[in-house]
Amino acid sequence: MNKFSTMISLLAVAIAVPAIAQTVSDNDMPSSGLAIPKDGKVFGAANPNVYRPSATVNGEIITATDIEHRMALIRIANSDMELPADEVQRLRQQVFSNLIDEKLQIQEARASDISIDENLVNEQFARLATRFRMAPDKFSEYLQSRGSSAESVKQQIRGEVAWDRLLSRNIQSTTNVSTEEVTSEANRMNDAKGQNEFHLGEIYLAATPENAQTVLQTARQIMESLQKGGSFAAYARQYSQASTAVVGGDLGWVKSGQLPASMADAANQMQPGQLVGPVEVPGGISIMLMIDRRQVLTADIRDAVLSLKQISLEFPAGTTESRATTLASQFAEATRAIAGCGAADDVAAKLGASIVSRDNIAMRALPPPLQATLQELQIGQTTQPFGSVSEGISVLVLCGRDLPNSATAPDxxxxxxxxLEGKVNKRAQRYLRDLRRDAVIEYSE
Known part of the structure; x- marks a missing residue:
C-alpha cells in the first residue's frame, strides 16, 4: 500500500445504474426506430417491473440469497443508513442487474480461456479484511453476522478481475489514438487557455413533481453520510441515475458552459475537496464534489513537484479513540520540533516511527487539505498530523518544492x-451490451 495514500474507501460496491432520466416534451423525444404508435394501448397487466427473486443466466443460477447478500454489503458500506421502501426496492433491482452482468463477465472470461487465480481472489479478500482491522476468518464471521458472506465478496472480486482481463486482452490491446486526434485536442486546449475548468463528481437523482420531496430527503441522507466520511464513488455507483455512475460519478474536466446553470454557479464557488448539495438541476437533484479545479494551460502552485519525508506511527491493536487522541497529541508535539529534513530520521527513531522518503510527488496527487498546508510551508517544516485509529498517524516534512513554469503547454x-481511456470505456460498454443482448436469461416466478 502506498504510504502517501491517506484516504481509503472501506467498501465500494459496484452497481450498474440506468442512464440519466429527465423530463422532455413529445417534440424533444428521439426516434426509437421502432414501430410504436404514439397513442398505443397496453394490453394485459401493465406491471413490467415485477421483481423476480432469482434467475438463470445462460444456465447458471442467481438466487434470492445472492441478492440479499449483496444488499447486506450495501448496508455495511453505508453504515446502515435507513432508506425509504421504494429506494430499497430500486437498489434490489440494481443489485440483481449487477449480478447478471457479473455472471456474463465471468462466463465470457471462461469462454476466452481466462482463468481467475483463487490465490489472487483470497489475497484481495485478505486486503479488504485488513481495512476492517480483521483477520480473514474474523472478517468472514463479521460478514455472516451482517447478513452477507465471504463468498459474495469473493464472487464480486472474481467478476472484477475477469472483466479487467477481458478488457485488457480484447479491447485495450486493439484500441489506438491517432496523432491527429491528439493534435486536435491540444489545439482545443490552447484555444481555451486561461478558462476555468472543474474536475467534478456528481450524484444525480431524477425527480418529478410527485416524488420531489422524497428524492430531496434521499439526497440529504446521502449528503449526511458523505459528510461523515462515506465514499463518494461508492455512493455514486449505488444511487446516481446518470450514465457516469459506472465510473463513480466522475464527470472529468468540464467548463462552466458545459454545466446546467445551477451547477455552474456552485462550481465557481467551490474549492477542491468541497461537497455541495442538494442542487436543483433540470429533471432532478445533484450532489457535487469538486475533485480539482484549474485554469487551462495556466501555471498553478498546486502543479508543483515535491520532495517529502513521511513519518508514520502505527497504533497498537485495540487502541481506543480516546487513547489514539492522546498518542496523536504526543506525536504532534514531538514532530513539531523537527528542524529540517536532516533531523527527521532522528526524531522518527526516538518515536519508534517509520520514515519514508519520496521525490517527484505531484502536489495535486495529495488530498486537498494537505495541498493547502504544503502551499504555505517553508522547506524543512512539517504538516499537521493526519490519520485515523485504523491507519495510524503521520506527518509530512517538506524537503523540496519545484515550482511550475509561468505557463504550461499541453502534455x-x-x-x-x-x-485512449475514453475509447476503451465506450468499447467496454458496447461489449457488455452485446453480452446482455445475446444472453439467455430466465426469471423465476
Missing part, C-alpha cells in the same frame, strides 16, 4: 492517455 502523452 501530449497525458492527452493521448485520456483519449
Amino acid at each position: 501530449l502523452q497525458e492527452i493521448e492517455n485520456r483519449l
Whole structure:
C-alpha cells in the first residue's frame, strides 16, 4: 500500500445504474426506430417491473440469497443508513442487474480461456479484511453476522478481475489514438487557455413533481453520510441515475458552459475537496464534489513537484479513540520540533516511527487539505498530523518544492492517455451490451 495514500474507501460496491432520466416534451423525444404508435394501448397487466427473486443466466443460477447478500454489503458500506421502501426496492433491482452482468463477465472470461487465480481472489479478500482491522476468518464471521458472506465478496472480486482481463486482452490491446486526434485536442486546449475548468463528481437523482420531496430527503441522507466520511464513488455507483455512475460519478474536466446553470454557479464557488448539495438541476437533484479545479494551460502552485519525508506511527491493536487522541497529541508535539529534513530520521527513531522518503510527488496527487498546508510551508517544516485509529498517524516534512513554469503547454502523452481511456470505456460498454443482448436469461416466478 502506498504510504502517501491517506484516504481509503472501506467498501465500494459496484452497481450498474440506468442512464440519466429527465423530463422532455413529445417534440424533444428521439426516434426509437421502432414501430410504436404514439397513442398505443397496453394490453394485459401493465406491471413490467415485477421483481423476480432469482434467475438463470445462460444456465447458471442467481438466487434470492445472492441478492440479499449483496444488499447486506450495501448496508455495511453505508453504515446502515435507513432508506425509504421504494429506494430499497430500486437498489434490489440494481443489485440483481449487477449480478447478471457479473455472471456474463465471468462466463465470457471462461469462454476466452481466462482463468481467475483463487490465490489472487483470497489475497484481495485478505486486503479488504485488513481495512476492517480483521483477520480473514474474523472478517468472514463479521460478514455472516451482517447478513452477507465471504463468498459474495469473493464472487464480486472474481467478476472484477475477469472483466479487467477481458478488457485488457480484447479491447485495450486493439484500441489506438491517432496523432491527429491528439493534435486536435491540444489545439482545443490552447484555444481555451486561461478558462476555468472543474474536475467534478456528481450524484444525480431524477425527480418529478410527485416524488420531489422524497428524492430531496434521499439526497440529504446521502449528503449526511458523505459528510461523515462515506465514499463518494461508492455512493455514486449505488444511487446516481446518470450514465457516469459506472465510473463513480466522475464527470472529468468540464467548463462552466458545459454545466446546467445551477451547477455552474456552485462550481465557481467551490474549492477542491468541497461537497455541495442538494442542487436543483433540470429533471432532478445533484450532489457535487469538486475533485480539482484549474485554469487551462495556466501555471498553478498546486502543479508543483515535491520532495517529502513521511513519518508514520502505527497504533497498537485495540487502541481506543480516546487513547489514539492522546498518542496523536504526543506525536504532534514531538514532530513539531523537527528542524529540517536532516533531523527527521532522528526524531522518527526516538518515536519508534517509520520514515519514508519520496521525490517527484505531484502536489495535486495529495488530498486537498494537505495541498493547502504544503502551499504555505517553508522547506524543512512539517504538516499537521493526519490519520485515523485504523491507519495510524503521520506527518509530512517538506524537503523540496519545484515550482511550475509561468505557463504550461499541453502534455501530449497525458492527452493521448485520456483519449485512449475514453475509447476503451465506450468499447467496454458496447461489449457488455452485446453480452446482455445475446444472453439467455430466465426469471423465476
